[in-house]
Amino acid sequence: MSPKISFRDVVKTYPLKSTTFxxxxxxxxxxxxxxxxxxxxxxxxxxxxxxSMVAGLVEPTSGTVTVDGxxxxxxxxxxxxxxxxxxxxxxxxxxxxxxxGLKLAHVPAAERRRRADHAIELVGLADFADALPKTLSGxxxxxxxxxxxxxxxxxxxxxxxxFGALDALTRVxxxxxxxxxxxxxxxxxLFITHDVDEAVYLAGRVVVMAARPGRIHRVIDVDLPYxxxxxxxxxxxxxxxRNDVWTHVYxxxxxxxxx
Amino acid sequence: xxxxxxxxxxPTTPQAPRGARRTVHPLVFNLIALVLAIAVWALTxxxxxxxxxxxxxxxxxxxxxxxxxxxxEDALASLQRVxxxxxxxxxxxxxxxxxxxxxxxxxxxxxxxxxxxxxIPPLALIPLVIVLMGIGETPKIFxxxxxxxxxxxxxxxxxxxxxxxxxxxxxxxxxxSDRTVFLKVVIPASTPFILVGMRIxxxxxxxxxxxxxxxxxxxxxxxxxxxxxxxxDVPTIFxxxxxxxxxxxxxxxxxxxxxxxxxxxxxxx
Ligand SMILES: Nc1ncnc2c1ncn2[C@@H]1O[C@H](COP(=O)(O)OP(=O)(O)O)[C@@H](O)[C@H]1O
Ligand SMILES: [Mg+2]
Numbered sequence: 001m002s003p004k005i006s007f008r009d010v011v012k013t014y015p016l017k018s019t020t021f022x023x024x025x026x027x028x029x030x031x032x033x034x035x036x037x038x039x040x041x042x043x044x045x046x047x048x049x050x051x052s053m054v055a056g057l058v059e060p061t062s063g064t065v066t067v068d069g070x071x072x073x074x075x076x077x078x079x080x081x082x083x084x085x086x087x088x089x090x091x092x093x094x095x096x097x098x099x100x101g102l103k104l105a106h107v108p109a110a111e112r113r114r115r116a117d118h119a120i121e122l123v124g125l126a127d128f129a130d131a132l133p134k135t136l137s138g139x140x141x142x143x144x145x146x147x148x149x150x151x152x153x154x155x156x157x158x159x160x161x162x163f164g165a166l167d168a169l170t171r172v173x174x175x176x177x178x179x180x181x182x183x184x185x186x187x188x189x190l191f192i193t194h195d196v197d198e199a200v201y202l203a204g205r206v207v208v209m210a211a212r213p214g215r216i217h218r219v220i221d222v223d224l225p226y227x228x229x230x231x232x233x234x235x236x237x238x239x240x241x242r243n244d245v246w247t248h249v250y251x252x253x254x255x256x257x258x259x
Numbered sequence: 260x261x262x263x264x265x266x267x268x269x270p271t272t273p274q275a276p277r278g279a280r281r282t283v284h285p286l287v288f289n290l291i292a293l294v295l296a297i298a299v300w301a302l303t304x305x306x307x308x309x310x311x312x313x314x315x316x317x318x319x320x321x322x323x324x325x326x327x328x329x330x331x332e333d334a335l336a337s338l339q340r341v342x343x344x345x346x347x348x349x350x351x352x353x354x355x356x357x358x359x360x361x362x363x364x365x366x367x368x369x370x371x372x373x374x375x376x377x378x379i380p381p382l383a384l385i386p387l388v389i390v391l392m393g394i395g396e397t398p399k400i401f402x403x404x405x406x407x408x409x410x411x412x413x414x415x416x417x418x419x420x421x422x423x424x425x426x427x428x429x430x431x432x433x434x435x436s437d438r439t440v441f442l443k444v445v446i447p448a449s450t451p452f453i454l455v456g457m458r459i460x461x462x463x464x465x466x467x468x469x470x471x472x473x474x475x476x477x478x479x480x481x482x483x484x485x486x487x488x489x490x491x492d493v494p495t496i497f498x499x500x501x502x503x504x505x506x507x508x509x510x511x512x513x514x515x516x517x518x519x520x521x522x523x524x525x526x527x528x
Contacts, residue, residue, distance in 0.1 A: 055428075055432055056431075056432075057431065074431075075428075075434070076434060077432075077434040079432065081428070081432040083425050083428070087423075087426055087428070087429035088429075089429075089430075089444065090526065091447045091448075091450075091524040092524075100433055101433035101434060104433055104435055104439060105434060132524050133524075134525070134526040152433060152434070
């Protein structure tokens with residue numbers, strides 16, 4: 001089967017005074033349809049750059065990024081993005097935020113309302129549909145951002161450290177909720193995190209990146225069944241995979257010697 | 260920040276409950292300050308420290324000017340000029356500021372003019388404006404227009420350039436075109452800046468009108484004060500000054516109220 005998302009020899013450089021800075025050097029990666037892939041790596045290794053190129057917000061300097069075989073030319077509602085800073089429109093209510101993308105797609109009002117309410121229900125914000133973002137906690141804001149992405153029903157979900165700013169309990173709740181939704185309506189998920197446990201718990205495959213220049217260091221399969229439960233989180237196999245990922249994140253070969 | 264309670268159930272309420280506070284309402288202090296000021300004024304006048312009329316003679320003069328209609332007429336004349344100039348200034352400033360914030364070319368072309376003319380106080384243009392436009396209504400409105408325009412254009416411009424990048428990205432990934440991003444994200448996100456600019460602009464317009472009226476007018480608070488000056492009618496000058504202050508304050512509070520209403524969604528620091 002052909003991959004859903006494909007990076008081919010992708011390089012991203014930024015001009016830096018007299019030289020150029022290589023944020024991402026020669027990345028190739030295939031992500032299958034309905035696959036859940038997590039990316040971990042030290043900060044500055046190009047994780048956000050990788051994701052932004054799929055989102056269509058950043059163009060590769062060379063190489064190609066394709067979705068369904070077609071090169072990405074710009075952002076579009078087929079790829080939903082969830083940002084770490086929530087990025088909710090503060091002047092809109094929860095429902096207004098969730099309906100934003102549906103309005104752009106010219107979904108008729110009644111249908112729009114129904115789909116928005118469904119998405120809001122799904123993330124457990126039904127009681128706060130008419131609340132403004134400023135009255136919500138961080139976890140609720142991120143739930144709202146997730147509902148906003150779900151509402152337009154994207155085939156690909158791009159999440160950039162979405163739970164990074166949340167407290168431990170909220171994070172676990174949102175992880176379980178994300179997996180619940182993913183097992184019900186499988187989408188292709190590219191999930192960036194700096195939390196190795198989170199990566200192994202959620203993903204079917206973990207991509208470990210290295211910095212300077214940003215590159216893929218190792219790809220590790222997570223052979224744990226779904227649905228993932230507390231039992232799995234505490235299992236010996238989980239611990240083994242997590243240690244494997246940890247080792248590759250924290251004992252990387254020095255820059256330059258490509259993995 | 261990492262309190263492990265169930266933070267998901269209740270929305271965080273930023274304000275403390277009203278009834279729980281035992282502090283005195285700040286208005287009480289405002290009132291005390293007002294009473295004190297009048298007392299100091301009365302004492303200064305009574306002691307003859309300065310050659311000024313006391314509160315009583317000023318208020319009786321105010322009553323006279325009110326009952327013969329002069330004060331109301333003057334105030335309305337001044338207000339009319341300010342509102343017209345201010346409305347025109349804001350109406351032109353907002354699109355120009357948006358243009359400068361959104362298109363780098365427009366910014367490159369317009370910013371030098373804006374920055375340059377901003378350093379010239381509108382009042383300094385009065386001699387030139389009189390030569391070019393005479394002493395009718397046009398030069399007055401024009402100067403007020405400029406005062407309001409300059410304050411507001413910079414605010415609108417800064418509002419656009421200051422819009423959070425991730426908000427724009429969030430709209431784009433949901434399928435928004437450039438036009439939609441501008442209408443649905445940039446405009447609402449910069450409203451708070453524009454409203455602040457409008458408040459500053461209104462203040463500038465009001466400050467300008469009085470001076471503009473000193474250059475030949477048949478009516479208006481500024482005209483009345485210059486007129487009184489030639490007759491050494493100090494109480495009338497006081498009435499004029501106090502009226503200017505009171506009207507300016509009221510207009511500012513009204514705009515502040517509108518600002519609070521329109522930007523209630525903002526997270527206040
Ligand atoms: N617009 C830009 N201009 C210059 N350098 C950039 C820009 N965007 C990102 N970078 C650099 O590229 C590198 C990768 O950034 P990023 O993808 O955000 O890393 P990560 O998300 O893994 O922390 C960083 O070193 C960052 O400083
Ligand atoms: Mg990042």
